[in-house]
Amino acid sequence: MFNKELLQNISIGQEENEPAAIAIIVRREGQTSGKPGDKALITSKGEVKGWIGGGCTRGIVIKEALASIKEGTPRLVKIQPTEDTPKQNGVSNYKMTCMSGGSVDVYIEPIMPVSQIKIFGRSHIAKALCQIGKASGFGITVVSDRAEEDMFPQADKIISLKEFDNKLSSGNDFVVVCTQGENDGNSLLEAIKIKSNYIAFVASRKKANAVFLGLKKEGIPLEQLAHIKTPAGLDINAKTPEEVAISILGQIIQIKRSGEPNSSSIPSLELEENDDLYINPVCKIPVSKSGAKHILEHKGEKVYFCCDGCKESFEKEPELYIQS
Numbered sequence: 156m157f158n159k160e161l162l163q164n165i166s167i168g169q170e171e172n173e174p175a176a177i178a179i180i181v182r183r184e185g186q187t188s189g190k191p192g193d194k195a196l197i198t199s200k201g202e203v204k205g206w207i208g209g210g211c212t213r214g215i216v217i218k219e220a221l222a223s224i225k226e227g228t229p230r231l232v233k234i235q236p237t238e239d240t241p242k243q244n245g246v247s248n249y250k251m252t253c254m255s256g257g258s259v260d261v262y263i264e265p266i267m268p269v270s271q272i273k274i275f276g277r278s279h280i281a282k283a284l285c286q287i288g289k290a291s292g293f294g295i296t297v298v299s300d301r302a303e304e305d306m307f308p309q310a311d312k313i314i315s316l317k318e319f320d321n322k323l324s325s326g327n328d329f330v331v332v333c334t335q336g337e338n339d340g341n342s343l344l345e346a347i348k349i350k351s352n353y354i355a356f357v358a359s360r361k362k363a364n365a366v367f368l369g370l371k372k373e374g375i376p377l378e379q380l381a382h383i384k385t386p387a388g389l390d391i392n393a394k395t396p397e398e399v400a401i402s403i404l405g406q407i408i409q410i411k412r413s414g415e416p417n418s419s420s421i422p423s424l425e426l427e428e429n430d431d432l433y434i435n436p437v438c439k440i441p442v443s444k445s446g447a448k449h450i451l452e453h454k455g456e457k458v459y460f461c462c463d464g465c466k467e468s469f470e471k472e473p474e475l476y477i478q479s
Contacts, residue, residue: 157194164196164204165266172268172294172327174199176220178207178261181231185257187212197263199224201432201441210448210462211252212259214440217432219247220263229264252438252464268327269294270411273349275316275342276334277302280357283400284331285309291404293329298345300338316341321348329407331387333357339366347379353410355387355403436476437465453477 157165168175179194188208195205197220207216212234219232232247233240235258240248251258271294274281281297289295289309296312298319307313316338328351334342335357343366346354356363363385370380388402389409432441440461447459449466453473460466469476 156192161194161196161205168196168198168266169268172271174224174268175266176223176263177266178205178216178220178263180207180259181262182260183257184259187257187259189259189261197221197224203443207261208259209446211249211438211440211465212261213446214435214438214442214461215249216261216263217441219261220265223263223265224267227265227267229262232261232263234259234261249440252462252468271296271328272407273298273328273330273346273351274310275299275330275332275346276337276357277306278333278335278337278357279396280333280335280399280403281331282306283396284333284403287397287400287404288407291408293407298342299334316345319345321345328352329411330354331357331403333387340369343383344370344373344375347375347383353407354383355406356383356385357387357399357403358385360386433459435459435461435465437468 176197177194178197180189180191183189183191188210189206189212193206193208195203195207197203197217199221201217201221203213203217207213215232215234219230223230230245230247232249234249234251236251236256242248269292272284272288273296274284275298277297277299285295285297285307286309295310296314297307297310298314298316300315300317302313304313328349330346330349330351330353332343332346332355343356358366367380371377384406387406388399389405391398391402393399393402431444433444435442436458437460442459442461444459448462449460451458451460451466451469458469458477460469
């Protein structure tokens, strides 16, 4: 059962559209600090909200949760005293370095943010894309000075171009400019500032070149304009606004599912984003500085450990783990 505090943390993360992962202990043998049913939310910065055990278990879960978020795939993590467990798909095996000698299995599942489509303009294609994009599970934001709610009943947000803040966007966004003659240049100028998986401009090549020329005169680099897909969408010989919208959504889905590095829905996750996390030099697992079980000083630098086993191994041969 999920307690109220954990549910609130999950809810806050979803409202902020931040990726995270849920970790649940599903089995244990012997002595471990975590027991079946213990669970925690791990944020994309490696913060743990809840309880999934201490020592090496905690650090291993953080490491695997970040990998789960980055890859968008769940996994079962088995932490055992021995290393002779056969490899299995979807299972990550680790040696338990804590002296308790117990075993624990943890299931980790990512909670991925909803992919967003930001639609610039209020054209018929914009309206059709809003409708089918929302029906396909995307969050929809419409950016236009003249758009009204009754034009886009499925939209999550309608923002004027003047009020639009591209800093609120993330790498999980797909951007489509379908202004079709209404403030094309200014809309495209704001759109290309967004950190996104995909940016497309609904226009003929002739018109797009004319708009791009104007943006180049305003100092926009050619390599930045080269990332804009125009004509927008897959080539399915689309004619009607609905067909064009389908071709654009098809292209968005193709990029989203392709697995290419530049189409990843999650930005690169690095442990350095959280100053409290430190890589234990013995087991190479992240440990919380504020919650480390042992702290030693080696050549003027503090070294943090998750458990007795790692500390003792380091004390025996420190030069083996930290290169001068």
